[in-house]
Amino acid sequence: MKKTLLTTGILAMALSGSAYADTLKVGVATAQTGALAHYDGPVVEGLQMGVDEINAAGGIGGTLKIELVQKDVRSDAAQTAIATQELVDAGVKVLILPCDADPSLAAISIVDSAQVPAISTCASSPTLPMIGGDYMFANFPGDNVQATVSAQWAYDQGMTTAYIVYSPDTQYTSMPLYFADVMETLGGEVVGKDTYTLGQQDFSAIATRIANMDPQPDVVMTSAYEPDFPSFIKALRAAGVTSQVIGSDGIDSPTTFAIGPAADRLVFTTAGHPTENSAMAEFNAKYKETYGEESQTVFNAIGYDLAKVIEAASLAAGPDATSQELRDAIANLENVQGATSLITYKGTNGMPVREVTLIGVMDGKRQLIGQPSPNPAIIPAPKMQ
Amino acid sequence: MELFLQQTVNAFALGGTYALLALGLAVVFSIMGLINFAHGELMTIAGYVLMYCGLAGISFVFAVPLALLASTFAAVLMERVAFRPVRNSSGATMLVTSFAVAMILQVLFQNLISVRSQPVLLPEALSGSIMIGGLVIGVNKLVAIISTVIMLIFLDRFLSKQKYGIAMRAAAEDFAVARLMGIRANTVIAGAFAISGLLAGVAAILWVSQRASVDPLMGFTPVLKAFIAAILGGLGSLRGAVAGGFLLGFIEIYLAAFLPPALQEFRDPIGLGLVVLVLLMRPNGLLPAASLKAEKV
Structure with a gap:
């Protein structure tokens, strides 16, 4: 047996x-x-x-x-x-x-x-x-690394005042908080913060608030993604905000390139580019x-x-x-x-x-802005938001 | 002051969209006692028609009527296929049926079209803005407000002057007696669904023009808002639905605009808390339907 x-x-x-x-x-x-x-x-x-x-x-x-x-x-x-x-x-x-x-x-x-x-x-x-x-x-590429790359880029372009719009609903949508940290480390100023809810359809209240700031912030950063992001940027532009808008990898999708004039000059971080x-x-x-x-x-x-x-x-x-x-x-x-x-x-x-890649949107087309290496000294430590 | 006016315009635009959505639910509820949770999917259908028209190169001017036609037709079809067989069943049966219809449609969209959201090409004019008396007003806000007003006037005229409209009002008041007076049940109910489909189509165009994309699950949020607005206004009452929609829009926008930054995170619970407060004071809603008068919820 x-x-x-x-x-x-x-x-x-x-x-x-x-x-x-x-x-x-x-x-x-x-x-x-x-x-x-x-x-x-x-x-x-x-x-x-x-x-x-x-x-x-x-x-x-x-x-x-x-x-x-x-x-x-x-x-x-x-x-x-x-x-x-x-x-x-x-x-x-x-x-x-x-x-x-x-x-x-x-x-x-x-x-x-x-x-x-x-x-x-x-x-x-x-x-x-x-x-x-x-x-x-x-x-x-981590949220903190992406935010470091985009904040450094904005700062190098001479943008020193930032407004962030984030959602505490998920870890990812709180990326702008890292952006704010890096901006402040670099010597920039965070002039305002707003939160939104995932799936929020209407951003007109936030857009009007930003439009009524004097002066308007140099850069508005968000990690909102579809379907929130298109609503957000359209509301922002319709309210008359002309600031640079920075997004993140979540908007690397066909919708972003189909938004039209509202998305012109938009810059976002993503994971690669076919050079x-x-x-x-x-x-x-x-x-x-x-x-x-x-x-x-x-x-x-x-x-x-x-x-x-x-x-x-x-x-x-x-x-x-x-x-x-x-x-x-x-x-x-x-x-x-x-x-x-x-x-x-x-x-x-x-x-x-x-590698982190910075992409610009121009006339609905993808444009490579750069693939800079982030400065390790200013990358914020990971934190629960 | 200017900021306040600007935010009020925003509130009117959002409230108008909610009002159209809530009206769509209320028209059907007032006659059948059914809360159609597949209302959002009618919006999705209109959205997909806009998307396909964009892909086929059909101008937006023609795409809009096509989308409205599609959602109206889909609503009538929905009634014929899904709701007519359960018309005389309990409210719960009809409610569950509407959930089933919503889910079946979502799965069909996912399998036949795409699980991913699809971009919708919109005319550039819709993204612009104009100055009116020192206020910057987005064109799509203006379109939202104007189309809400047009729809409300159209509906009011239809219900008070047209034969079918009067029949629908009679049916809403007392369906059994209305039928005894010779009003055909099938016609009235199909008519109610057609109107609700048309309202869903108009709301869908406003909704999609903001988000610029359609996805299979996009109907859920609007139908939820419509449900809250309809309850707030008084379920089954058309004027109530409009009032509820506007009130919900005003609550959402004013909270987002004027709540101190530290409290912004709690905007949604505070907003819904206000809704509960209104319902505590007026349990049947702002403008309750006549048929609900005797009941205390």
């Missing part, structure tokens, strides 16, 4: 062992519907492209195929926790979580107790890995080949980055690596060439070092 058990045991181990050696199961719990689908939708397109490419070449290192197990979390925090638990139970080795710190945070306890490394598709709040612990990683012969230009060409249309947003390339990060970590950890070993491998990645930028996790708490 004992012998039979032992043989079956060995047999089972051998079987499962061989099954694991051929594929790396990646659990993808992202928001394919709801408010975050603007971001997670394109990210998963890019991720799928990267995975297909790796698998077509035989898999990671030519042998290990990536298997994506997908679940829609409907932009809902509770659903993210449920989906994460299901994926962990299904035996995934790496998890991909939604594009916002708040739903990703809902999965922390599951990620932590299962000891499976989790990467948020595009959350940019530096508090995510800080609260999330050793197994939580981000895949985007000539860059990795992103190459990615965009491949994207067009695969999907038959131009990539409309940087979030496609961000998804491809995820595939590259997983590939690099798995190569470093070996094909039979446990999820804990994969976690250590991700934490030690250095200069992985993604589609948007070089990506480094080594020496960080899980918030990657990546």
Whole structure:
């Protein structure tokens, strides 16, 4: 009897062992519907492209195929926790979580107790890995870094008075508070603050208040995204505010470029730009080949980055690596060439070092303003807002 | 003073949009006792028509009537397919049906159009602003105020002078007696849905002209605001819906404009607190419907 058990045991181990050696199961719990689908939708397109490419070449290192197990979390925090638990139970080795710190945070306890490394598709709040612990990683330039780059740019352009409009509803929408910190560190002045509610349709009260300031602030900064941002900037311009408006990565979407004259001279930070012969230009060409249309947003390339990060970590950890070993491998990645930028996790708490790109909108067209390196001395420390 | 006037203009524009939304709910409620939570999806449909017209290069001048036609037609269809079979059921059944219709439509939009929001091309003139007596007024604010006034006048005329309008008012007062007088139930109810669809279409154009995009779930916020406004005004009363819409708009704008910065974060709870306060004093709403007179909620 004992012998039979032992043989079956060995047999089972051998079987499962061989099954694991051929594929790396990646659990993808992202928001394919709801408010975050603007971001997670394109990210998963890019991720799928990267995975297909790796698998077509035989898999990671030519042998290990990536298997994506997908679940829609409907932009809902509770659903993210449920989906994460299901994926962990299904035996995934790496998890991909939604594009916002708040739903990703809902999965922390599951990620932590299962000891499976989790990467948020595009959350940019530096508090995510800080609260999330050793197994939580981000895949985007941090809010504090983005705000440093945009504030430095504004200050260098001679803009010294700033007005910020933020929402305390999520970590991401409180990015302007970092902007205010950097502006003050640089010697600028924050002349006003306003809050809004996510999904707020009408910004006319705030716009009128700013328009009635004398003098108007040099720069108005917000990290509002769709559908709030278009309403905001249209209300601002209609009220007669001519200040420079600065936004962040959440508005890197087709809507922003279709707003028309109200969005002229708008500047925002994002994760990359397809300069000539860059990795992103190459990615965009491949994207067009695969999907038959131009990539409309940087979030496609961000998804491809995820595939590259997983590939690099798995190569470093070996094909039979446990999820804990994969976690250590991700934490030690250095200069992985993604589609948007070089990506480094080594020496960080899980918030990657990546390039930040400043984009200007001119006549509905995307214009590269620069890809400056932020001054580490003035980057504000991550904080819960 | 100038700031106050400016904010009052803002309040009129927002309140007008809310009034149109609340009227859309109230027209149907007054006759059927149904709160149609799929009203927001009628707006989404009008929004998508605007988007597709933009893509097809159809001028905004033609896109607007097409969008209005689409939401009106969709409302009538909605009544025929979903609400007629449950017309005589309890209020709860109809309410749940309306939620189901809303969800089914959202899923259809997500699967057949796109889960992501789609940009809507708007004429540049709508983003501009003009000076009237020292006040800077956004063109889309002006359009909102004017179209609200036109719709209210149209509705008032329709309900007081037109045969169908009078029939609808009679049905709202006492449906059973109205039917005994020879008023056809199907016609009156379909008419109520058509008007509510038209109102949803007008509100959608104002709403979309602010946000410049449409997405499958965009109907939720406006229908929620409309619901609050309709309750505030007195459920089932058309004048009440208008009053509730304007009051809600004024509360929201004045709080955003004049609440001290430290309290701004609590704007929404304070606003809803005021709504509750009004309802405590007038439990049936500002201008309650005649049929509700005897009931205390």
